[in-house]
Amino acid sequence: MLSGWSLIRAWTILVYLFMFLPVAVVVLLSFNASQFGSFPMTGFSFRWFVELWHNDAILRAFRVSFVLGALTAVISTTLGVLASLALIRYDFRGKNLISTALIAPILVPEVVLAVALLLFLRFLAIPKSFPLLLMGHVIFTLPFVVLVVQARLVGIRRDIEEAAMSLGASPRQAFFEVTLPLLAPAIFAGMLFAFTISFDDITGTLFWKPGGVETVPTQIFAMLRNSISPEINALGTVMIVLTVGLPLLGAAVARRLGSRTN
Amino acid sequence: MTEPAVQLDQIAKRFGPFTAVHPTSLDIPAGHFVTLLGPSGCGKTTTLRMIAGLLDPTEGEIRVKGNRVNEVPIHRRNLGLVFQNYALFPHRTVEQNVAFGLKYRNVSKEEAKRRVADALSLVQLPELGHRYPRELSGGQQQRIALARAIVIEPDVLLLDEPLSALDANLREDMRVELKRIQDRLGITTIFVTHDQSEALAMSDQIVVMSAGRVEQVGPPEEVYNTPANEFVARFLGASNIFEGRVADATVDVVALDVPIFGVVPVPAERAQGLSNGEPAKLVVRAEKLKLARPGTDADGAVSVDGVVEAVDYQGQVARYFVRTGESLLQAVNMIDDHPFAEGETASVRLRPRDCAALPGNK
Numbered sequence A: 001m002l003s004g005w006s007l008i009r010a011w012t013i014l015v016y017l018f019m020f021l022p023v024a025v026v027v028l029l030s031f032n033a034s035q036f037g038s039f040p041m042t043g044f045s046f047r048w049f050v051e052l053w054h055n056d057a058i059l060r061a062f063r064v065s066f067v068l069g070a071l072t073a074v075i076s077t078t079l080g081v082l083a084s085l086a087l088i089r090y091d092f093r094g095k096n097l098i099s100t101a102l103i104a105p106i107l108v109p110e111v112v113l114a115v116a117l118l119l120f121l122r123f124l125a126i127p128k129s130f131p132l133l134l135m136g137h138v139i140f141t142l143p144f145v146v147l148v149v150q151a152r153l154v155g156i157r158r159d160i161e162e163a164a165m166s167l168g169a170s171p172r173q174a175f176f177e178v179t180l181p182l183l184a185p186a187i188f189a190g191m192l193f194a195f196t197i198s199f200d201d202i203t204g205t206l207f208w209k210p211g212g213v214e215t216v217p218t219q220i221f222a223m224l225r226n227s228i229s230p231e232i233n234a235l236g237t238v239m240i241v242l243t244v245g246l247p248l249l250g251a252a253v254a255r256r257l258g259s260r261t262n
Numbered sequence B: 001m002t003e004p005a006v007q008l009d010q011i012a013k014r015f016g017p018f019t020a021v022h023p024t025s026l027d028i029p030a031g032h033f034v035t036l037l038g039p040s041g042c043g044k045t046t047t048l049r050m051i052a053g054l055l056d057p058t059e060g061e062i063r064v065k066g067n068r069v070n071e072v073p074i075h076r077r078n079l080g081l082v083f084q085n086y087a088l089f090p091h092r093t094v095e096q097n098v099a100f101g102l103k104y105r106n107v108s109k110e111e112a113k114r115r116v117a118d119a120l121s122l123v124q125l126p127e128l129g130h131r132y133p134r135e136l137s138g139g140q141q142q143r144i145a146l147a148r149a150i151v152i153e154p155d156v157l158l159l160d161e162p163l164s165a166l167d168a169n170l171r172e173d174m175r176v177e178l179k180r181i182q183d184r185l186g187i188t189t190i191f192v193t194h195d196q197s198e199a200l201a202m203s204d205q206i207v208v209m210s211a212g213r214v215e216q217v218g219p220p221e222e223v224y225n226t227p228a229n230e231f232v233a234r235f236l237g238a239s240n241i242f243e244g245r246v247a248d249a250t251v252d253v254v255a256l257d258v259p260i261f262g263v264v265p266v267p268a269e270r271a272q273g274l275s276n277g278e279p280a281k282l283v284v285r286a287e288k289l290k291l292a293r294p295g296t297d298a299d300g301a302v303s304v305d306g307v308v309e310a311v312d313y314q315g316q317v318a319r320y321f322v323r324t325g326e327s328l329l330q331a332v333n334m335i336d337d338h339p340f341a342e343g344e345t346a347s348v349r350l351r352p353r354d355c356a357a358l359p360g361n362k
């Protein structure tokens, strides 16, 4: 007889299998020596990774994704830190409105955001371009940065900055000597978040990218439309390693940075 | 007379419609230890922050060594600031914390090193330079915060409830320690606290505040023995206050007629110049009200019989609540061989020279 608990356990396992089995299959098949990107496995091989390396379109897509992700991370983090400082440290009119507007992109479905921005650009008769794609990515990564940085900033007591100023540091010096170092783990985490989210994104990118520009996700999407090449499995594996590995690495670094200051 | 180190000239602070500090003037002599004392929310921190340059006064002028500093930003005021929560830089070692202020002053590396070491030995923590703040106890952190503030040789040392976050025993040690360091350096100090025993133990001058106003300024004994009004009498220790009337006023003695005790001749210097027939209040500190066995010699004291209603033993002393007619008297006495028990009848005595008199409307 099955007790309630074992039912729940079995169900949980099923759910996890449903979520992670496809991922596992992709990773497994990326090492398949066979011509076809499907079972049965005929041997272990790195050939699809090598082919990836020689595929110009994919390399180009990687370059675009990296540049886009890095720029998104830098811009989003800079804006996010400045916005958080303003929202936490100063009082001004319309503060709540701005705070909500900054976080809103998380709450709005990405498709809606994507279409809205596209229509807006259309309305202004601005052609699609890489900077506009970048702007789109900044808009929807900003909330993550703002949330992470704000959470840390409320934990940095104002009297620490005041102590620095009483000792002779100008407000700027106090910021760079005290606030910024204490904020570093959050800034770092926010950057990684922004990079990973941008690197991973397909919905917004499909709407906003100019013709001829492909990021890794849109490249995969395009390749899938023609055929299911085993290369896609290899590419998928690379993406998984990057998007799972980076945040883990980031968390580890942030923990090290944070342990010295808490 | 030398110039005061700090002068507050009618400074006031309003937050929107709310007045946190009413126009206040105060002279703080160089080298003095001055305490702002008052209940929570009375405007002590606001006043201190205005002196520090962390808040702009709504009106009035602040002078340090005779110079107006209203427009001088905090980092140019050369003040030492110590907070209730230490406010050490968590990402810096103790040494780096203490040396922080020297970076902004023209101090050579060697001299900085020496001064940091001196400051650390002054607060009796010379060995902890390489630790991080989180590796220190609260008391140690507060000592480091003090070292960090004094190493820059500030014109004025400002402390906002620096002992309030420490536990009771440590607080008393730190009190002595802080006073020793202040004496040694002779540094002008403004200390904020809501704790009257701290204020009485450490200060040269106490500034008693309430609801954004200064109620009384004076040395501890004066504020304690001759409170300016009922608020001060009640805030500094437990007091018994009786309404009455001046029965007779001479140059030396002002005799108050109060219902319970009859006529009490208060020394004139403790009677605020009250004149004949005026309504007045008699103030008697709880520890100046002595309980004795009925029928024993009163030795010139004014006395009244009552019944002990409650006893609160506090180690060396006991706090008695004694009922006489309508009034409940409070007496704090040393515990001798025969402490009084609840329900006992006691003779409550006071010496007129231990009393103070206030005008009826204060």
Ligand SMILES: Nc1ncnc2c1ncn2[C@@H]1O[C@H](COP(=O)(O)OP(=O)(O)O)[C@@H](O)[C@H]1O
Residues within 6 Å of the ligand: B015, B018, B019, B020, B038, B039, B040, B041, B042, B043, B044, B045, B046, B047
């Ligand atoms: N920034 C502010 N805005 C509005 N009211 C304030 C502000 N700072 C302090 N107050 C008010 O001013 C009064 C005095 O505060 P404070 O000086 O901190 O009191 P204390 O230090 O004596 O406890 C309090 O009623 C407090 O609520």
Ligand SMILES: [Mg+2]
Residues within 6 Å of the ligand: B041, B044, B045, B046
């Ligand atoms: Mg306060």
